[in-house]
Amino acid sequence: MADSLRGKTALITGAARRLGEAISLALARQGVNVVVHYHRSEAAAQALCGQIERLAVSATRLQADLSDSRQTQGLLNRAGPIDILINNASVFEQETLWETTEASLARNMQIHAAAPLVLARAFAQQDRPGHIVNLLDTRVTTYDREHAAYHISKRVLLTLTRMLALELAPKIVVNAVAPGLILPPPGQDEGYLKKLTYTNPLKRHGDPADVAEAILFLLNSRFITGQIIYVDGGYHIKGHTYD
Numbered sequence: 061m062a063d064s065l066r067g068k069t070a071l072i073t074g075a076a077r078r079l080g081e082a083i084s085l086a087l088a089r090q091g092v093n094v095v096v097h098y099h100r101s102e103a104a105a106q107a108l109c110g111q112i113e114r115l116a117v118s119a120t121r122l123q124a125d126l127s128d129s130r131q132t133q134g135l136l137n138r139a140g141p142i143d144i145l146i147n148n149a150s151v152f153e154q155e156t157l158w159e160t161t162e163a164s165l166a167r168n169m170q171i172h173a174a175a176p177l178v179l180a181r182a183f184a185q186q187d188r189p190g191h192i193v194n195l196l197d198t199r200v201t202t203y204d205r206e207h208a209a210y211h212i213s214k215r216v217l218l219t220l221t222r223m224l225a226l227e228l229a230p231k232i233v234v235n236a237v238a239p240g241l242i243l244p245p246p247g248q249d250e251g252y253l254k255k256l257t258y259t260n261p262l263k264r265h266g267d268p269a270d271v272a273e274a275i276l277f278l279l280n281s282r283f284i285t286g287q288i289i290y291v292d293g294g295y296h297i298k299g300h301t302y303d
């Protein structure tokens with residue numbers, strides 16, 4: 061039997077827009093109070109908090125730059141006690157291994173790996189049972205040569221998911237969701253998705269709701285930890301490399 065999520069509190073990083081917004085609303089519909097973390101999207105975060113409150117749960121918004129370790133360190137204290145941590149914030153920078161710089165590698169590592177680690181440890185220190193879900197990318201199973209620093213750091217997050225699942229057990233379960241073709245990157249439109257539907261066996265793209273549903277499944281489970289759910293139309297089986 062699944063535990064009810066009603067009355068729990070979730071901190072969702074990068075929550076104001078896109079997948080973060082869909083995840084926030086999906087949790088709020090289940091009665092979860094949401095701490096909406098954002099970096100630059102203040103107006104969107106404010107609007108989202110209004111939508112969440114109309115679902116009769118509480119919404120708090122917190123700004124922080126997760127590429128700045130001091131701001132990351134302070135985020136959990138500012139959020140207060142939580143039951144759920146969703147590490148969703150991300151940057152998706154186009155650069156091959158030949159183009160990537162130490163600065164971009166450091167930034168990607170900070171946002172995709174160091175921040176989830178620091179937040180997970182701070183969560184564990186609150187000494188409450190709970191759930192962590194990390195957002196990976198189905199391309200951790202293949203090779204994304206166009207986004208080298210992103211790819212490296214998401215692979216670190218994959219390893220970190222398993223390490224945290226061991227280290228934080230039995231109190232906190234740690235899982236991941238690895239989306240595939242869901243939303244076009246900023247600046248691209250629906251045509252980007254249509255062009256790439258051939259890369260997965262289901263020959264279509266998913267929706268933010270598909271990702272949110274997988275997260276809810278994990279949050280409602282009691283005996284799953286260290287697991288990765290690929291929400292990718294089967295891309296990870298096929299192992300397409302985009303070459």
Ligand SMILES: NC(=O)c1ccc[n+]([C@@H]2O[C@H](COP(=O)([O-])OP(=O)(O)OC[C@H]3O[C@@H](n4cnc5c(N)ncnc54)[C@H](OP(=O)(O)O)[C@@H]3O)[C@@H](O)[C@H]2O)c1
Nearest residue numbers: 074078079098099100101125126149150195197239242243
């Ligand atoms: N979209 C997809 O189809 C897809 C596919 C595979 C994997 N994923 C993964 O799923 C997650 C959500 O995807 P998405 O496309 O919705 O993500 P996104 O739009 O690329 O980023 C989500 C949020 O991260 C925040 N962020 C960026 N830099 C930050 C920083 N320095 N400090 C704090 N927050 C920062 C931004 O917040 P502000 O807007 O407030 O600045 C942004 O809105 C990501 O982890 C992504 O890797 C997505």
